[in-house]
Amino acid sequence: MSEPVALKLTAKDFKSDQEVRWCPGCGDYAILAAIQQFMPELNIPRERTVFVSGIGCSSRFPYYMNTYGMHSIHGRAPAIATGLSVSRPDLSVWVVTGDGDALSIGGNHLIHALRRNVNLKILLFNNRIYGLTKGQYSPTSEVGKVTKSTPAGSADAPFNPLSLALGAEASFVGRTIDSDRKHLQSVLRAAAEHEGSAFVEIYQNCNIFNDGAFDQLKDPTTRDDYLIRLEHGQPITFGAEGRFCVVHPPGGFGLEVRETSSVRPEEIVVHDATVADPAYAFALSRLPGLDLRNTPIGVFRSVDRPSYDSVVQSQLAAAKAKVTETPEQQLAGLLGSGDTWTII
């Protein structure tokens, strides 16, 4: 096979002519810019890239990308993208969604896309609030959240998006933050290289209705002690000079954070995103507390599993391989199959 031709695309090539209409200061701007800058790296022609979205602030995303794109209906983007991806394996299909779109109205499609391992890159912009409908609590809002629809505080427990994706046995799960362009691009790079569903949660600030939701992870004075930067093959330590680490305590089911000085080096978990059992990545996803302490970011899980698209396409190819007739001849044969009789 010959080397792919370098397309020499730039971020500018991925900017559409539409005026971007998010609120000034919205975290979506940073994500859009990071993705536009990152896309040329993939060396995929613009015409073979498709962004499909649902409804919500984040779902305006496709209008701003100079690729093919569809702004669809609330919650259904994974279903629509599934039909597109499985029938067009030549395309690179991305789904842009939000916490309400993906986890409330579209929860069913999300988990089924992940379970099937459809070849989609799913970017969930999580701002823990409903923005476009002006400030109601979302399925990722913390218990007790006071909003227009919950003046006495919300009564429902939130979803942990990564735990949910891992429960559906997603083959690729990652998390990143809108404000950290370099990290965001590194996770997207890994997602793009993954064959099958790649689910990426992006913490995104809504400065109008839920400002500062992730401040502890961004503030230079706290972020190092709060964020766990996962690196495949590296022991999981974080904080100033690796003050903290992650261990698997004997007898427990999960992972816990300890002072590094209190454990033996061999007790520190070495991150392996390729562990087949989703329980490991699930345990990682359970580390953060309500105050966002111990929030892992990076690639939690990346395992090889045949994509739905490839299985379906190989079934089609196997059936077609046996065909020796023209489609019209085949059709005539099909119509005349079974018990027939002829009247002269």
Add this chain to the structure above:
Amino acid sequence: MTKQIRQLDRVVIRFAGDSGDGMQLTGDRFTSETAQLGNDISTLPNFPAEIRAPAGTLPGVSSFQVHFADYDILTPGDAPNVLVAMNPAALKANLADLPRGADIIVNTDEFTKRNLAKVGYQASPLDDDSLAGYVVHPVALTSMTVGALAELQVSKKDAERSKNMFALGLLSWMYSRPYESTLRFLERKFAARPELVAANVAAFRAGWNFGETTEDFAVRYEVKPAKMKPGTYRNITGNAALSLGLVAAGVRSGLPVFLGAYPITPASDILHELSKHKRFGVLTMQAEDEIAAVGAALGASYGGSLGVTTTSGPGVALKSETISLAVALELPLVIVDVQRAGPSTGMPTKTEQADLNMALYGRHGEAPIAVIAPRSPSDCFFAAIEAARIALTYRTPVILLSDNYVANGSEPWLLPDVESLPDLRVEFASEPNGEDGTTFLPYLRDPETLARPWAIPGTAGLEHRIGGLEKADKTGDISYDPANHDFMVRTRAARIETIPVPDLEVEDPDGDARVLVLGWGSTYGPIGAACRALRQRGLSIAQAHLRHLAPMPANVAEVLRSYDRVVIPEMNLGQLAHVIRARYLVDAISYNQVRGLPFTASELETTLEEVLKNV
């Protein structure tokens, strides 16, 4: 002994038994034998939604009716001439449908005290005079089958299960059917278990021989072949024909067919059938729900497939929002609604035509789409091609309104010549269409069809974004401009309203009818049979049947105004009548029935006769 042979022009037989008795299969085989002989046929299965209702109970009764004749027929027959009752429940459930003088063949082995009690018989109806007026043939079906299989290496249970083939053998003898196809069928079906081939064949032959030797059946009947157009035929159900129509649409358009479906009665057979045709490039996906099914189909259409979703009424309700998106996106999409009795779960295995309103209007906003309905099982093939033609040519969702009656009923189908099927090839947009030669305008319409270009991902230079937000004319950019919205709403309406569809044809052989019967969908058969009966009695009546419900043929107004009265029979509470009254200001008479069963020709005949008397 030599049996008397009597010629008949038509017969209606109903096979009835427990859900586990294999009555659908028995009926299918009898139908196939009858088709081989060249009779015209129409069939009607009737089975419970429960997979195995408690054995021997009334809710567990499953039946299959077959009507065959030496002339062309339009319905599965109003009332059976012969009932095969495999147990007391089957007798009780079907007796009311039998005219006096009908033959009843009963399996006496099942008329035990316990089975009789299950259905509320105090005493066996075989022993008192409650069946006086019928010609009862008591046959120990089960024990004779077991006896016939005594020499074979099969379990008692398997031997008993072969009793349906004994019944089939007997009926095949009675009506002089050719049985070679059944023997071949049994060999195929039980290929993996030769002992069951032997058992079923032996049971079939025992039934045949019993007819020949017993004195209880003194007469054997013959129904001569019907005069049918020359050509090759097969017997086909509506769901099978519809599936083949979709495959044909794929072949004739050169596009891959993508079916997104969620299992639902009575539409699941289409998913099953299409799943077998991967060699045609047909891709089927069993989605997680109805919404995902239509969403995936729409996504596939966006990518250049012929996107199809198949369902029944409850599923269409769930798909409504996505169908509206398809209206806004102006992409091809075929939605098949195999209607069943509603609302809600209703009666899933029974027929109804009550989704017309939903098909025409069941969306938010002004969201007009095309709606068409097949009139008979074999017509489902051509209706599916027509639905695909409209969807592809005019880039619109099309609802194809089948129903349980045509979906599961069957009739002989004269196989079409593939080359005679419509050419459905489409052209994808391949280059910019703006005046400057570089801009692509995704909503610049073809002046003739009003369709927008179908520019599929992968086409360099035509990258564009579409979505549910209102779009500016031509550019497709988001627009909140009042005048633009008004224009786009009217344009979306016009592009459906101006789709050319064939004129409504009127059948009025006497030429002087003053009353028109207007129908749509599966009522074609019963209405046609009723009209024929009236004409045979010297009365004039005209019949017209709508295939296109949206848009309607251009000549409908003219046709309606040519008659003094218009009668509209429907298996709903007057949904088409409502449309006709509103659109054409015609005081149509609405005749309705919602019993989960098709109209009988005789009740329509009576109703229409009343109208004729009063014009």
